[in-house]
Amino acid sequence: MKNIADHLFDIFENSVNASADTVIIGISFSKGVFYCSITDNGIGITGEEVLDPFVTSRKTRRVGLGLPLLKKAAEDTGGYLKIRRLNRDGGTNLEFEMDMSHIDAKPFGDLPQTFADIYFAWPEIDLKLYITKNNKEEKVLDFHEIREKENLGLVNSIENRRRILNIMQKEVKTLNI
Amino acid sequence: MKNLEELKMMREKVKKDLQLRAGEHRVKIVVGMGSCGIAAGARETMNEFLELIEKNKKTDIIVTASGCFGFCAQEPMIHVYVEDKKPVTYRNVDKVAAQEIFTNHILNDQIVEKYLFSKGKK
Numbered sequence: 202m203k204n205i206a207d208h209l210f211d212i213f214e215n216s217v218n219a220s221a222d223t224v225i226i227g228i229s230f231s232k233g234v235f236y237c238s239i240t241d242n243g244i245g246i247t248g249e250e251v252l253d254p255f256v257t258s259r260k261t262r263r264v265g266l267g268l269p270l271l272k273k274a275a276e277d278t279g280g281y282l283k284i285r286r287l288n289r290d291g292g293t294n295l296e297f298e299m300d301m302s303h304i305d306a307k308p309f310g311d312l313p314q315t316f317a318d319i320y321f322a323w324p325e326i327d328l329k330l331y332i333t334k335n336n337k338e339e340k341v342l343d344f345h346e347i348r349e350k351e352n353l354g355l356v357n358s359i360e361n362r363r364r365i366l367n368i369m370q371k372e373v374k375t376l377n378i
Numbered sequence: 379m380k381n382l383e384e385l386k387m388m389r390e391k392v393k394k395d396l397q398l399r400a401g402e403h404r405v406k407i408v409v410g411m412g413s414c415g416i417a418a419g420a421r422e423t424m425n426e427f428l429e430l431i432e433k434n435k436k437t438d439i440i441v442t443a444s445g446c447f448g449f450c451a452q453e454p455m456i457h458v459y460v461e462d463k464k465p466v467t468y469r470n471v472d473k474v475a476a477q478e479i480f481t482n483h484i485l486n487d488q489i490v491e492k493y494l495f496s497k498g499k500k
Contacts, residue, residue, distance in 0.1 A: 202413070202416065202417050203417075207416050207417065207421070210411070210416055210421060211413050211416050214411050214412065214413075214416070214443070214445065218445055222389075265413070266413050266414075267412075267413035270413070314421075314425075315421075318421050318424065318425065321424070321428065321441065322409075322411060322424065322441075322442065322443035323442075323443060324442075359428065359431075359432050362428075
């Protein structure tokens with residue numbers, strides 16, 4: 202993983218694999234600290250064993266490096282990564298914080314592109330993205346709403362992807378990322 | 379506020395719609411998007427295919443993502459499903475490979491041996 206954008210995409214894929222159909226992402230960036238929280242309604246984890254690289258739910262290979270790599274990337278900057286089950290039925294919440302001014306911090310990468318890619322890669326998932334600016338949380342993306350507006354036609358149309366890219370580029374710019 | 383039953387029905391309906399709409403295609407390209415694929419640049423590969431589809435004004439090709447295919451060292455990998463044909467799997471599909479596969483296999487039905495991983499198996 203070269204950058205944060207890759208990591209975000211990877212975590213999102215975890216949610217999809219856990220059969221989630223809604224994923225809520227909240228991000229903020231202030232005073233050089235990047236905070237991100239990802240909540241899904243998937244099957245949930247059973248403990249913190251997911252942070253062990255030699256544990257994976259997958260059958261195709263026996264190691265799972267996605268989360269351990271992100272944890273390492275966060276901790277290298279003096280940040281943290283926490284993951285917990287939401288309730289008995291499942292659901293997972295993952296939070297991490299990174300000090301982007303730290304010399305070991307990975308670059309952001311292309312965050313707007315990541316959200317456009319997610320939209321295209323998993324057309325059946327509803328993503329809601331909240332961005333916190335000046336202590337105010339604001340919803341900037343809702344894939345469900347975007348699809349609702351669209352009548353029949355291609356679900357993941359290239360125009361929609363552009364629209365998401367535009368919204369995200371504007372939002373990310375105001376975050377000074 | 380709608381009750382739970384109504385919401386469940388709505389969800390089923392939307393799911394069906396999605397399947398229906400995603401179902402009308404001649405070619406399906408599935409890009410492996412496990413941690414390994416992403417780290418190897420699978421997102422670039424996917425975007426290259428999307429651009430090629432747009433450039434060639436194709437509406438009968440869809441691109442989707444799946445998890446790890448199990449051969450992490452050869453990522454980015456893709457499956458190509460052409461209607462009525464056996465699926466083909468390619469390995470090490472970077473931007474250049476994507477262009478070759480698109481022109482030769484998807485547009486002209488010629489399998490690109492250089493990046494071929496397997497034929498006929500899922």
